[in-house]
Amino acid sequence: MPKPIKITIGQTMLKGELFDSPCAQAIYSSLPIETRPNEWGDEFYFQIPVTMPLDGSATTKVKVGDIGYWPPGQALALFFGPTPMSTGPDPVPASEVNLVGRILDDPGLLKKEKGQRKIRIES
Secondary structure (H helix, E strand, C coil): CCEEEEEEECCEEEEEEECCCHHHHHHHHCCCEEECCEECCCEEEEECCCCCCCCCCCECCCCCCEEEEEHHHCEEEEECCCCCCCCCCCCCCCCCEEEEEEECCCHHHHHHHCCCCCEEEEC
16 A cells, blocks of 8 residues: 655645655655755756665656666656756656656746755655
8 A cells, every 4th residue: 555755845746646665665654854966957966865776666767756876876866857868748758767756736836946954744
């Protein structure tokens, strides 16, 4: 069963959920996470204290609102629009990510928070 999370960055607070997978469960167990986000197009990503390999959900085909775990950087990625590798409206990660969750509210609201120095993910 998916577990609810709250994403706070700047003035924006969004509801999300983490799926019922070993990778997502490891991320949920590490919450709360508060850190400085990096930006890659319309994607926030940041290192988290979780080390997991690619799993059966690993893909480069993600949608706006997906939450991915990127093993090479031990990073959580929030996709809210096109990335530098996109050829259309869908984000494209730098390499495969495990799909670990999704943003339930409007992920497009994250666009106005670019440049923020702090993001918080909590249960």
